[in-house]
Amino acid sequence: MRSIFSVYPSAFPLPGLFQSARVLALLIACLVSAQAVAQAGGAEKTLRVAYLEFPPLSYQAADGTPAGRFIELTRKVVAEAGYQPDFIYLPVSRVYLYLINGTIDVWPGVTEVPRLEGEVLESWVSPFQVQLSAWYREGTEPLEHFDQLQGKRVIVIGGYTYGGLLGWLERKPGIRLTEAPNHRSAVDMLKRNRGDYLLDYQAPVQEILNGGANNIVHESKVRTRNTAWLFSLANPRAAILRNEFDDAYLRLVEKGEVPPVRELTGGYVIPGFPEHLR
Numbered sequence: 001m002r003s004i005f006s007v008y009p010s011a012f013p014l015p016g017l018f019q020s021a022r023v024l025a026l027l028i029a030c031l032v033s034a035q036a037v038a039q040a041g042g043a044e045k046t047l048r049v050a051y052l053e054f055p056p057l058s059y060q061a062a063d064g065t066p067a068g069r070f071i072e073l074t075r076k077v078v079a080e081a082g083y084q085p086d087f088i089y090l091p092v093s094r095v096y097l098y099l100i101n102g103t104i105d106v107w108p109g110v111t112e113v114p115r116l117e118g119e120v121l122e123s124w125v126s127p128f129q130v131q132l133s134a135w136y137r138e139g140t141e142p143l144e145h146f147d148q149l150q151g152k153r154v155i156v157i158g159g160y161t162y163g164g165l166l167g168w169l170e171r172k173p174g175i176r177l178t179e180a181p182n183h184r185s186a187v188d189m190l191k192r193n194r195g196d197y198l199l200d201y202q203a204p205v206q207e208i209l210n211g212g213a214n215n216i217v218h219e220s221k222v223r224t225r226n227t228a229w230l231f232s233l234a235n236p237r238a239a240i241l242r243n244e245f246d247d248a249y250l251r252l253v254e255k256g257e258v259p260p261v262r263e264l265t266g267g268y269v270i271p272g273f274p275e276h277l278r
Contacts, residue, residue, distance in 0.1 A: 047078060047241070049085045050095045050107040053182065055207045057130070057227075058108065060089050070108045070227065073127055076257060077229070080248035081241075093159040102234025106241065111226045114164040121242045123229040125249045126262050130227060132162065133219040134270075135190060135198040135205055143197060143220035146272030150174040155186050155195035162199060163225060168274050169199075184208055190217060224267035 051058045051066050051074075058068040066087040078085045088104060098104040100119045110130060111122050134143040141148065151174050156166060158179045169175055178195050180186035183204040190198045198205075202219065209217055229245050231238040252258040269278050 045083050046086050047083045047106055048104045049074060049078070049087050050090050050098060050104040051087055052090055052092050052095055052109075053204075054201070055183075055204050057203055070127070073258060074108045074229070076252055077245055077248050080252055081244040091159050099230060099232045100234065102232050105232055105235050106245075107230045109227065109230055110163070111228045111230075112163055113161065113230075114167075115161060116230065119233055120230040121233060121238050123231075123242055123249075124246050126226040126228050126264055127249075127259060128227055128262065129224045129267065131202040131221060131268075132165075132199065132223045132225065133202050133205070134222050135187070135200060135217055135219050136196065137190060137193070138216045138218070140196060142218065143222070143270070146222075146270055146274075148272075149197065152176070152196040153178060153194070155180055155189050155198040155200075157181075157183065157186055157200055163223075164277050165199075165274070168277065187217065220270070221268060222270045223273060224269075226262075226264060226267070 051060075051068075051071060053059050054068070054070075056068055057070040058066065061067040066089065071087070075085060088098075090098065090104075095104070095107055095109070096113070096115050099107055099116060107120075111126070113120075134149075136143065143149070149169075150172070153176045154169065155178050156162070156169070158181050160166065169177060178189065180189055180198075183200060186198050186200055187205060187208050189195055199222070205217075205219070229242070231241050231245075235241070249258060250261070253260055266278075
């Protein structure tokens with residue numbers, strides 16, 4: 001018995017039709033695959049970079065964009081390493097949390113944060129130091145030894161651990177802590193005599209004082225700390241990213257586009273500073 005295909009072969013050109021369909025399906029699959037690869041590559045080349053309010057090193061400008069000395073340096077290094085930055089503005093406590101759970105990839109911040117121990121890799125390159133100071137009003141004694149904080153009211157910034165120092169201060173019964181929500185509020189509290197000393201970093205406080213041309217607030221040097229890029233170990237490429245950042249920075253040094261590599265030292269620590277936090 002002859003089949004319908006043998007009787008009317010021209011009406012059912014199945015081999016050619018199937019072949020064309022297969023080719024079309026393959027082409028669609030290739031296009032979808034190429035698009036997926038491109039999207040994956042684009043995602044891989046974008047780094048989620050946290051930054052916080054720490055003027056003039058990092059801050060959110062009036063138009064909502066990231067700005068500051070450390071931010072501009074980060075832009076250069078990220079670009080030289082072959083990535084695109086996606087800056088995310090966060091409070092410091094959220095920066096720590098997001099580094100731990102991998103929501104962000106890197107933070108231009110300070111080294112040796114106790115809460116981040118075992119959670120991040122720090123770049124070998126340290127662009128500059130930051131200084132922690134004890135700020136006080138005219139008429140108050142300069143802080144020359146950390147024991148002078150006994151019996152005093154100390155203003156601290158909410159969310160800051162000060163490299164583990166906050167926990168030590170909280171356990172000292174003779175020191176009364178008052179928390180300020182941000183740097184400007186902390187300076188205002190000090191001016192209004194709501195504390196004897198303010199523990200805060202030099203750069204943001206000087207930015208505030210320079211803006212107001214205020215000479216009634218003075219500082220005593222407490223400690224210097226190193227800056228670095230901190231990479232989340234929740235990202236499986238953390239070690240690769242660190243190497244790429246360090247290499248990129250060295251290339252930029254050779255081009256004269258960034259400061260020379262610093263020789264790291266122990267830095268300054270005020271007498272009486274807790275030994276285990278040095």
